[in-house]
Amino acid sequence: MGYLIQILAMTLAGLTALVLLFTLYMALTSPIPFLYNIRSVFVRWRATLATIAGIALVVGVYVSVQAMAVGLEKSSQNTGDPRNVMIVRKGSTAESSSQVTREQFKFINYLPQIARDDKGQPLISADVVVLLSLPRKENGGEANVLLRGVSPIGMNLRPQVALVEGRWFTPGRREVVVSRRLAARFANFAVGDKFKTGGKELTVSGVMDGANTAFDSEIWMDADESRALFDRENYSSVLLRVDDPAAGKVLIDRIESDKRLPLRALPEVDYYNSQTKTAGPIKFIGYFLAMAMSVGAIFAAMNTMYASVGARTREIGTLRVLGYRRLPILASFLIEGAFLSFAGGVLGCLLSFVMHGYSIGTMSLQSYSETVFQFRITPGLVAQGLIFSVIVGIWGSLLPAIRAARLPVIVALKSL
Amino acid sequence: MTIGSFILKNALRNKRRATLSVLSVAVSLFLLVTLLVALRELTIPPEDAGAALRVVVRSRxxxxxxxxxxxxxxxxxxxxxxxxxxxxxxxxxxxxxxxxxxxxxxxxxxxxxxxxxxxxxxxxxxxxxxxxxxxxxxxxxxxxxxxxxxxxxxxxxxxxxxxxxxxxxxxxxxxxxxxxxxxxxxxxxxxxxxxxxxxxxxxxxxxxxxxxxxxxxxxxxxxxxxxxEVRAETERAFQLSFISMLGNVKLLVASISTVVVFTLILVTASTMSMAIRERFRELAVLKALGFRRRELFAFILAESFGLAVTGAVLGAGGAYFLYNYGNISKMTNGIFITFEVTPKIVGIAILVATGLGIVASIAPSISVARTSVVDGLKTLD
Known part of the structure; x- marks a missing residue:
């Protein structure tokens, strides 16, 4: 269904482009001054303003909803270091549903491609990922939060995460560091607070910031402590660093080709790039709303343009007498409709900027845990919004413009 | 000519505009009903017949x-x-x-x-x-x-x-x-x-x-x-626990619905104003003939109300038949299951349409009230 809507939208955009090309051609070859249209638009300013505002709201809604999808994708795509390789169980779609056994981890540990720090320690970390069902703030029910048990090396492998308040957890203690974004959404997430999960009490020792990455939706604690606490024999995933991309490729091939290892190795960046499925339904909602609302907007634009043509019947007759032909008049009204609607589009994009950076959260369809992300309005989205508004304008003014062009000169002049 | 047929004739004299207005109201109300039904389905999941006596036990x-x-x-x-x-x-x-x-x-x-x-x-x-x-x-x-x-x-x-x-x-x-x-x-x-x-x-x-x-x-x-440790709860409570996981989705759908309603009011109000301005002269004539202001208001209100309600019947009614008699589970690939248009949602749609009819008639009424007979007669547009 999503594809169908996309194809439909493309066809519409294509047809609009054709009409637009024709209009521009006409405007250039036999110009009725553009200023005439702009002035006409503002003569009936009340109706015009209502139409512009209507289109602005439609464009604003479309851009805002798509900005959510973009924000969600961005937070995933921001995540990861190009030098890192992530290893999960073959067939699992997310870390939270993956398992790596201790034997497998030992084997990976000895692979020669792994980079080492100045002390000669291999840069590799096995993490445990546990979903915790925790209460939201203000009695908002419960939601799953992703807890990552992480080793000191694992923290070094994720330089995007920085402590902003309190201190890091002490290994061996039941302490967690929560992300700033989650702290705003869940109860008992301030430094010093305690919360219970499955009868075990955890203390928040600090707050971290993930710099708009997927780590903004996680809470961290000591890896060994979390394995003991949640009774996990296996790890969830392994993250390691390689010296250069070539070594990375060798390592990935080595793991993927080993039939005894039911594991999947891939660049960390690629892993996070694949964690954007949740954006799909949001995009779909955006398209659906845009389609439905634009039909209403087209009717509104049509109404305004018909009224405009009706009121200017004599003017049109005069233009014809002055020697302007039918096609330039058609083009002139199309330009007017497109301009009207474009103004609405600009306004709509400005409106949607109010949402820019606003933080929201929903359940990820891959990890089944709360994902926090921000509305991100990109130049691409603004362009989409503007193109969309022009499409609405062109289709809304096509029929009125045809009517204007077909008015018989004498009748037009005689009209009151 | 009775008052009723006078209003009807007036409403339909520009058939194209009447159609366009009714259609834009219809589309918007269709959308509104769709959003409300989706919101309801997300927040109050349908209940299984045997659910009343089932308890779900999961890890704490x-x-x-x-x-x-x-x-x-x-x-x-x-x-x-x-x-x-x-x-x-x-x-x-x-x-x-x-x-x-x-x-x-x-x-x-x-x-x-x-x-x-x-x-x-x-x-x-x-x-x-x-x-x-x-x-x-x-x-x-x-x-x-x-x-x-x-x-x-x-x-x-x-x-x-x-x-x-x-x-x-x-x-x-x-x-x-x-x-x-x-x-x-x-x-x-x-x-x-x-x-x-x-x-x-x-x-x-x-x-x-x-x-x-x-x-x-x-x-x-x-x-x-x-x-x-476990959490045992009724199947209903278990299902409802998924809703809070959706996070801000509810707020989002609600705000989009508000924007839709607002857009709707804007567009319809502007159409009504257009329709009234077009016959300013006639209204002035009516005034000169001795019709009182409140009678003129009644004309405007009736027309605006009629347009809004016709649109509502088309839009909300269309949604009602599509969702309650169509196979929604098949259409949405199983994302939505029952997608029921409840009496409450129909009620909201009617309420919105009524409000719309009233609000849209305010601006034209004010300008009619303000204009003197002489000025009205002079209007050319």
Whole structure:
């Protein structure tokens, strides 16, 4: 269904482009001054303003909803270091549903491609990922939060995460560091607070910031402590660093080709790039709303343009007498409709900027845990919004413009 | 000419404008009803027939955390408990499709009828399912979607466990609120995953509604301070717990609905103003003939109201027929199941349309009231 809507939208955009090309051609070859249209638009300013505002709201809604999808994708795509390789169980779609056994981890540990720090320690970390069902703030029910048990090396492998308040957890203690974004959404997430999960009490020792990455939706604690606490024999995933991309490729091939290892190795960046499925339904909602609302907007634009043509019947007759032909008049009204609607589009994009950076959260369809992300309005989205508004304008003014062009000169002049 | 036909004639004299206005109201109200129904479906999931007497037991840590199989006899001994079945999410991918389109659970086939009595199948299919440990039963909707029938084989690769299982379809059930799930033997699951001794959740059938509160409390208490604390709750509460996971979605749909309504008011009000300005002169003539202001207001209000209500009948009525008589589960690929337009939602739509009719008539009424007869007669537009 999503594809169908996309194809439909493309066809519409294509047809609009054709009409637009024709209009521009006409405007250039036999110009009725553009200023005439702009002035006409503002003569009936009340109706015009209502139409512009209507289109602005439609464009604003479309851009805002798509900005959510973009924000969600961005937070995933921001995540990861190009030098890192992530290893999960073959067939699992997310870390939270993956398992790596201790034997497998030992084997990976000895692979020669792994980079080492100045002390000669291999840069590799096995993490445990546990979903915790925790209460939201203000009695908002419960939601799953992703807890990552992480080793000191694992923290070094994720330089995007920085402590902003309190201190890091002490290994061996039941302490967690929560992300700033989650702290705003869940109860008992301030430094010093305690919360219970499955009868075990955890203390928040600090707050971290993930710099708009997927780590903004996680809470961290000591890896060994979390394995003991949640009774996990296996790890969830392994993250390691390689010296250069070539070594990375060798390592990935080595793991993927080993039939005894039911594991999947891939660049960390690629892993996070694949964690954007949740954006799909949001995009779909955006398209659906845009389609439905634009039909209403087209009717509104049509109404305004018909009224405009009706009121200017004599003017049109005069233009014809002055020697302007039918096609330039058609083009002139199309330009007017497109301009009207474009103004609405600009306004709509400005409106949607109010949402820019606003933080929201929903359940990820891959990890089944709360994902926090921000509305991100990109130049691409603004362009989409503007193109969309022009499409609405062109289709809304096509029929009125045809009517204007077909008015018989004498009748037009005689009209009151 | 009666007043009624006068208003009707006026409303329809510019047929194109009337049509366009009615249509834009209709489209917007259709959208509004759709959003409200979607919101309702997301926040109040449909209830299964047998749900009233079922308790779901999951790990206190989260649904994703497994429970030890040894808990079963302890729950079974609690007075008021009729049957306990493991219910483990398999998370299998079918035909390497992107994303799961139906859920699969490992359970105890003997307890299918006692616990999930609303799932109906022919007698021989029940028997076949119980007998063959490698068989499964499939909801009617999924079977239709993939053109699967009894006797077919299907293979599912789990995204959670290192296991790929092949099943023979022993039966196709229907009669639950959402006939899409695949159910299979927990024994088969245990074999394939190396007897982990773990289950996802326990589903418990309670003897009577009076026993429910006591049983849930007893189950919670039975494992308190153990290494695997549980949360036992009614099936309804369990379903509702998914809603808070959706996070800001509810607020989002609500705000979009508000914007839609606002846009609607804007556009309709502007159309009404256009219609009235066009006949300013006539209204002035009416005034000169001795019609009072409030009669003129009544004309305007009636026309605006008529347009809005006609639009509402088309839009909301269209939505009502489409969603309540169409197969929405098929249309949305199973994302939405019942998608019911409730009387309350129809009421909201009517209310919005009424408000719209009134609000849209305000601006034209004011300008008619302000203009003197002479000025009105002078208007050319």
């Amino acid at each position: 840590i989260s649904l994703a955390n497994p429970l030890p199989a040894r808990q079963r006899p302890i729950i079974e001994r609690i007075p008021g408990v009729e049957a306990v079945s493991p219910f483990t999410w398999f998370g299998g991918n079918f035909k390497n499709e992107e994303g799961m389109t139906f859920a699969q659970f490992a359970m105890d086939p003997k307890l299918l009828r006692p616990i999930f009595g609303e799932a109906k199948m022919p007698e021989d299919q029940y028997e076949a399912f119980e007998k063959d440990q490698r068989s499964c039963i499939l909801g009617k909707l999924t079977a239709e979607k993939y053109k699967l029938k009894v006797g077919d084989r299907i293979t599912l690769a789990s995204t959670i466990y290192p296991a790929t299982l092949e099943f023979r379809i022993a039966g196709i059930y229907s009669g639950t609120i959402d006939d899409r799930n695949l159910l299979f033997h927990h024994k088969y699951f245990d074999e394939a995953t190396g007897d982990l001794g773990q289950v996802g959740t326990w589903w418990v059938k309670v003897r009577s509604a009076e026993d429910m509160p006591r049983v849930t409390t007893a189950i919670n208490a039975a494992f308190a301070n153990s290494s695997s």
